[in-house]
Amino acid sequence: MFCDHLRxxxxxxxxxxxxxxxxxxxxxxxxxxxxxxxxxxxxxxESEVELKEGESVFELKEVSTFDFPQSxxxxxRGQSSSCSEEPEGGxxxxxxxxxxRPLYGSFYFRGKPVRAKRMSMCSFAVDESRGTGEGYDxxxxxxxxxxxxxxxxxxxxxKRPPEGALLSWSIKEQVCFKYFNVAFDFGxxxxxxxxxxxxxxxxxxxxxxxxxxxxxxxxxxxxIGGEEYIALLGxxxxxxxxxxxxxxxxxLVREDKAEQRYSWLRSDNLNxxxxxxGQYYRFGSTATGDKLxxxxxxxxVGMFEIGAGGRxxxxxxxxxxxxxxxxxxxxxxxxxxGQLKETLSCSLPVGDYLPRHLTINYGRxxxxxxxxxxxxxxxxxxxxxxxxxxxxxRKDEAYILDFSxxxxxxxxxxxxxxxxxxxxELKVEAVLIDSKLDxxxxxxxxxxxxxxKEYENPDGKKHSLERDLLLEPxxxxxxxxxxxxxxxxxxxx
Numbered sequence: 001m002f003c004d005h006l007r008x009x010x011x012x013x014x015x016x017x018x019x020x021x022x023x024x025x026x027x028x029x030x031x032x033x034x035x036x037x038x039x040x041x042x043x044x045x046e047s048e049v050e051l052k053e054g055e056s057v058f059e060l061k062e063v064s065t066f067d068f069p070q071s072x073x074x075x076x077r078g079q080s081s082s083c084s085e086e087p088e089g090g091x092x093x094x095x096x097x098x099x100x101r102p103l104y105g106s107f108y109f110r111g112k113p114v115r116a117k118r119m120s121m122c123s124f125a126v127d128e129s130r131g132t133g134e135g136y137d138x139x140x141x142x143x144x145x146x147x148x149x150x151x152x153x154x155x156x157x158x159k160r161p162p163e164g165a166l167l168s169w170s171i172k173e174q175v176c177f178k179y180f181n182v183a184f185d186f187g188x189x190x191x192x193x194x195x196x197x198x199x200x201x202x203x204x205x206x207x208x209x210x211x212x213x214x215x216x217x218x219x220x221x222x223x224i225g226g227e228e229y230i231a232l233l234g235x236x237x238x239x240x241x242x243x244x245x246x247x248x249x250x251x252l253v254r255e256d257k258a259e260q261r262y263s264w265l266r267s268d269n270l271n272x273x274x275x276x277x278g279q280y281y282r283f284g285s286t287a288t289g290d291k292l293x294x295x296x297x298x299x300x301v302g303m304f305e306i307g308a309g310g311r312x313x314x315x316x317x318x319x320x321x322x323x324x325x326x327x328x329x330x331x332x333x334x335x336x337x338g339q340l341k342e343t344l345s346c347s348l349p350v351g352d353y354l355p356r357h358l359t360i361n362y363g364r365x366x367x368x369x370x371x372x373x374x375x376x377x378x379x380x381x382x383x384x385x386x387x388x389x390x391x392x393x394r395k396d397e398a399y400i401l402d403f404s405x406x407x408x409x410x411x412x413x414x415x416x417x418x419x420x421x422x423x424x425e426l427k428v429e430a431v432l433i434d435s436k437l438d439x440x441x442x443x444x445x446x447x448x449x450x451x452x453k454e455y456e457n458p459d460g461k462k463h464s465l466e467r468d469l470l471l472e473p474x475x476x477x478x479x480x481x482x483x484x485x486x487x488x489x490x491x492x493x
Contacts, residue, residue: 049291056294060218060233060285066164068217074236074249076164078199078213081107081124088123092148095140099128103136103208111240113145114183114191120240124210125149126200139177139198155180155198165197165213173202179215186242189287194239214239218289222252225276229254233270233289242287246271246327250283272321272328273297273349280349282327297349302393304331305345306360309402313363317342318401322353322391323371331358345398352389355439361447362403366468368442372433377415388438405436428477430490443491444471 049057065075083103087094094102102125109120122145127138139155142148161176177198185191199211217234232251233243250270273282280297306316319332319342329348332340342361358369371387373380380387393399413429420426432441449469454462475490 049286049293051293052295054296054298056223058220058222058231058292058294060220060231060289060292062216063219064162065213065215065217065234066162068164068232073232073251075217075232075234076213077167077236078197078211079107079235079237079239081105081210081212083126083200083208083210090147091123091142092146093150094125095127095150095152095154097125097127098131098138099136100132102127105210107210107212109182109184109240110238111184111186111242113143113240114185121145123147123149126210127154135173135175136200137175139200141180141198143180143182158197161197165199167199167201170204171201172204175200182240184240186287189242189244192288194235196239212239218243218292220292222292222294224252224281224294225279227254227276231292233285233292243289244270244285244287248285248289250285268321268328271326272330274330275334277334300350300395301347302350302395303345303398304348304391304393305398305400306362307400307402309404311363315361315363317344317361318358319343320358320369321356322348322358323356324351324353324389326351328356329353348393350393350395353391353393354387354389354437355391360401364446364448366445366447370440370442372410372431372438372440374410374412374431374433374440376410377418378412390437390439403434405434407432407441408435409433410435428475428490430475445469446471 051057068075083105085101085103087104088106094104104123104125106121106123109122112120123142125140126136127140128134128136129138137157140149140152141155142152144152155177158176158178165176166174177200179195179197181193181195183191183193195215197213197215199213201209201211203209214235217232219233220231222229222231230253232249232253234249235243236249238247246269248270250268250272252274270283270285273280275281280301282295282297284293284295285291304318304322306318308316319340321328321330323329327349329351330340331343331346331348333343333346334340342359354371355369356371360367360369375381375385391399391401410431410433411429412431413427414420433439434441445468447468450466451469452464453467454464470491472489472491475488476484477486478484
């Protein structure tokens with residue numbers, strides 16, 4: 001049609017070559033403009049999603065990370081990296097510092113930066129431009145990945161950080177630096193630039209930490225099982241990979257429009273299977289996070305229960321989550337507000353699970369469980385010791401967790417074959433485990449006995465709260481002849 005229109009115009013004005021050429025140029029310009037606009041739309045706009053039967057898709061728009069309370073999301077925390085007074089190994093050179101005590105560090109982007117010459121490690125250094133002791137206010141970042149910070153332009157302080165950008169923890173000093181952008185390659189998702197804010201913190205006690213915060217998260221209104229939520233999707237402790245990763249931070253939030261506040265529900269990851277109005281749902285996203293996919297789970301289910309194991313215990317309940325290789329599932333009874341409360345039993349999708357985090361009320365005790373991430377003498381190497389997913393949920397069957405296995409003490413330090421030289425300090429750490437289920441008993445509380453515990457607010461003011469008594473065993477270390485060497489409280493977990 002465009003060509004016919006152009007040809008017709010040309011024939012009418014065929015005797016005026018100048019007008020004909022001008023007209024053709026105008027049409028070609030408009031055609032080129034349409035192509036450019038279409039191309040821009042494809043880059044910045046809607047990702048194409050192929051839906052299966054029963055699935056729904058919802059749009060998520062970019063909003064500021066700092067719009068949400070830090071007590072409710074992990075977005076504002078950011079990706080952390082410890083600072084050291086020792087330079088990083090492998091760095092070719094640093095700039096001339098003004099401070100006698102510059103700080104050094106590095107962090108890894110989870111994704112691959114487009115312009116980086118090496119892999120995704122980024123070294124940094126923090127300087128005091130006004131001299132030693134005047135405050136850290138200059139940040140050097142090796143964004144080109146050449147391991148040389150002498151050719152990198154420093155970032156100065158952000159004079160007016162957004163409200164909500166500063167953390168309200170037990171912090172001695174914190175400053176925010178100006179934003180920087182890094183473009184990442186998302187594969188089929190294309191290339192995307194992520195804006196990042198660095199935050200430097202000195203904690204009470206002197207520990208220094210740098211945080212890198214993605215300044216945008218994805219937000220949208222969704223309807224699931226007849227309920228309306230606000231969905232939030234974004235980066236917390238890792239930046240740069242696509243937002244379609246299973247570990248991406250994902251929140252479902254209920255909004256109270258009358259009181260203009262949020263009710264925060266089920267803060268977790270994108271791969272968590274959630275129960276809403278008796279139906280299980282699984283979730284996915286596009287790499288850029290502009291689309292959220294909601295998938296009803298139509299697979300088989302079984303039962304998970306807490307049992308007394310022959311003990312005279314009447315009141316039992318559990319709340320938390322279990323994880324399999326593919327997903328995590330919530331344990332608890334759904335209530336009208338959309339949150340979960342403790343339950344004696346609940347139905348779960350069929351699979352092999354281990355505790356992710358479980359709180360169990362067991363008579364007078366409150367018990368915290370997780371997977372056991374230790375082996376004798378240290379942390380578990382999951383390539384060598386992958387762990388046992390011993391909680392097996394099967395169709396129309398009930399799995400009963402009743403603490404019938406005898407617990408064991410495992411020493412995370414020292415190892416059995418470990419040796420300590422004369423004069424060295426021996427560090428002893430123990431955990432309480434169920435070796436048959438491969439789970440760790442993190443804490444034991446006596447809910448019938450109370451203690452007062454002191455807390456310190458971010459402003460330094462102290463206050464006391466009544467808490468259940470934490471049961472902490474006293475450990476005595478003796479020589480072979482019975483002589484006592486050391487004694488102390490050793491909390492499990």
